[in-house]
Amino acid sequence: MKKGKKTALLLTILMAGLLTACGGQKQAANSSKKATSEQTSVKKHSKSSQKSSSEKSSAVESTSTSSSQGLTSSSTTTSNSTASNSNNSSTVTRLSVFNQQLRNALGNVILPTTDGLENGSNKLNVRYEGNQANYTISYSVGNTAYQLNDEAVSKEIPYVQFKKTSYGTSSEASAQIDYIKQNDLNGLPTIDLGHNITGYKDAGAGQRYLSWYEGNWSLTVHATAVNQQDPKTLAVQIVNMLESYRLPAPSQYGVIKADVNSSYGSRNQLIMWQQNNVIYQLNAHDITTAIKMAASMK
Template sequence: MKKNEKTLGLLLLAASLLAGCGSQSQSSSQTSQSSQAESAKKASSQASSKSAAKSASSSAKSSSSQTSSKSAASSSQSTSTSADRIGTLTSQLRAKLPGMLLPTADGLGQGSENLNVRYTSSASKNVVYYSVGTSPLALNDSQIASEKPYAVLTENKNVADASSLINYQEAKTSLPAVKIASGVTGTEEGAAGSTYLQFNQGQWSFVVRASNVEGQKPLPTAQKLLALYQQYGLPNATAKSSVQVDVGESLGSLNTVITWAKGSSVYQLNAHSTETAFKMLKSLS
């Protein structure tokens, strides 16, 4: 009997141990599954975050690309609009003023889209006024007369004595010499509160006037003038011609005056900017 009780006790102890091991195994399995689920959840979250970041980056690049494309298109459209504006007005002028030489470039750095043009015409003279307004107006619109022109092109027709209008200056040798650039020397003289610096190139005379009262110096302007001539050239003239520039540029001042003969006509371009004048004359046709 005691032996049976001992045996029964051992069996109960073994059963208890097995139950404990089963419980621990189940708990360990549940813990492992929970850990795996948590890892999977984190991996899924990280993948989702990466996917969202990638999508945002792609969207940003797409937006940037679209913005760049729109900007390029806008710039191209602006350039096209500027070219179309001067082209359209010049085409209309040719119909109104047949035979007159006209520029196909407005010479502007900005404001081309608001370029406006008006003209007057008679048997002896054609005058074309170029200005920039707040909006583009039709050729010869009455409102253009109130705008300050930045350039005025005049054709004097059937001129018998071109020299009387051109004011060409022969080179002077009796005055103090001034070096303008390598190989180019001018002469300088003072008169009536101004200093005049002159140099000659081919059949063109160039005169720069500086105001002594305002403390102006003619040499820097003369050097710029020579550089523009070398870069852009001047119209083919049939007689000796002239360029006269007053130091200082301002809207409406028209301080640059370029006069030349072509056939029986004498042309004159007055401009507020010397560079603008050269750009316009470069495109003359």
């Protein structure tokens, strides 16, 4: 009996040991799986963090590049715009400066606000003489841009001279204007100049004249018959121009005398008008220049 009890006790102890060993192995296996799972999770998190960091870095670089390009583009646009504005305003500014200086010297007088030029405005030069009641202003273009009344400007040939002359009465002023009255043209051959304007042709002693009226203005174009010149071409050109350019309104009379023959410095193109007891007069080498300047008077 004692031997059997010992054997049973030994078997019990052995089975208990086996069960304990199996439990330890299972726990170790579970621990190992848990550790592996945690390592995998750490690796995934690390990769995800690196990817997120990379994407953020790329986004920042892209934003920085885009911003930099935007600033460069904006800077270039602003610079070009400034240069363009400077170029566009350079010719106007020169004449405006002269007009301000002339008003400082002569008082509140009317002056042309355009120089009537296609080219050369950046070398426009101006000189004047006289006072507020009576003055002459000469406009010229040289190789150098000078200040108002610079001595060197007196050696340049004016392309336009603008004069103001004051008289004692309005009657005295109107007597200075060679206005052609309708009675002087009656019976002469007529010609259509367009825009419902009728021209009157006159000729004699090798000269040809074509005259018409617009408001208080009488206009005449002169040509030379000897040179087979026809005044109609220039007359039609003037009529068309005056559809776009509004001349000053004379208080009584105004005249335009244009000549087909023209040369620089001749100043044989005349625009003259009356304002009460004052006569304003433009003499130019080109009638289109004179019309542009007269129409811009302020």
